[in-house]
Amino acid sequence: MSLLSPALDMEGALNVPNGAEIARAAVPAHRSKSTSSVAFAPGAASDRNDTRLSTIALVLLEVSPAVRQAVYEYAYALQRLTQKIRIVVVSDGADLKEVRRYGWMVEHVLSRSDLAALEPSKDWAETTTDRLKRLVERLDVAHVLVADGRGIARTDHERLCRDIKSKLPFEAVARTPAA
Numbered sequence: 197m198s199l200l201s202p203a204l205d206m207e208g209a210l211n212v213p214n215g216a217e218i219a220r221a222a223v224p225a226h227r228s229k230s231t232s233s234v235a236f237a238p239g240a241a242s243d244r245n246d247t248r249l250s251t252i253a254l255v256l257l258e259v260s261p262a263v264r265q266a267v268y269e270y271a272y273a274l275q276r277l278t279q280k281i282r283i284v285v286v287s288d289g290a291d292l293k294e295v296r297r298y299g300w301m302v303e304h305v306l307s308r309s310d311l312a313a314l315e316p317s318k319d320w321a322e323t324t325t326d327r328l329k330r331l332v333e334r335l336d337v338a339h340v341l342v343a344d345g346r347g348i349a350r351t352d353h354e355r356l357c358r359d360i361k362s363k364l365p366f367e368a369v370a371r372t373p374a375a
Contacts, residue, residue, distance in 0.1 A: 215257025215288065215308075216344040218321050219328060250338040250360050253331065255286045257305065257324065259343050264291055267343045272298055273369040274353075280360045284335055286328065303331050 254271050256264055264287070271283050283300040288307040295302045305327055308320045332340065339356050341348055353366045 214344075215259065215324075216255075216342050218324050219255040219257055219286075219340070219342045221325065249282045250280060251284060251335055252281050252356070253284050253286055253328075253335070253337045253340045254300075255328070255340060255342045257286070257288050258308065259289075259345060261289070261291070263343060263345060263347055264289060264294075266347050268294065268298065270348055270369050271300075271341075274356075274364065277364055277369065278357075278360060278362045280362060281339075281356075284331070284337065286331060288324075301335075303327075 252271070254267065256267060259267075268285075271285075275281050275283060283298070284303060285295045285300050286303045286305060287295065288305045288310075292302055292304065305324055306314065306320075311318055311320045311323060331337070339359065341352050341356065347370070350366045350370070353370070357364050
């Protein structure tokens with residue numbers, strides 16, 4: 197049984213890992229590298245296209261539209277203010293047009309329900325884990341930020357800023373999702 201497999205808790209209830217837990221287990225948050233070796237087209241917030249930028253995988257699995265919007269605003273502000281990162285969004289949502297307006301690359305992952313409907317024999321946690329691992333390696337991602345039901349955690353923001361040598365306060369870019 198893997199760490200990502202559903203398990204019974206002490207009362208016998210079935211605990212199924214959520215998208216954030218799966219993403220955090222799939223890839224380390226920091227990959228001991230500060231920049232990427234893959235060249236990307238410049239996005240709306242960053243006009244530089246060089247390998248000195250850190251590639252950030254912004255993972256949004258099983259989060260509400262309000263949290264998604266707050267995280268996109270956070271990432272856009274972070275990118276604009278630091279000019280040190282490029283964003284790759286990993287999403288299971290139907291928000292590709294929203295992401296494209298920021299000029300970011302998007303990697304779409306089937307939602308749990310879509311995968312179950314299309315391929316009932318496949319395990320969503322395993323499929324998503326494999327996809328995330330391949331993405332991180334293929335794009336030479338330096339950092340992974342995983343959104344949970346509340347957005348991006350302050351500790352993740354502080355770790356990222358430390359790694360990219362930025363003193364940007366969390367409050368300067370964090371947004372509280374609308375209820």
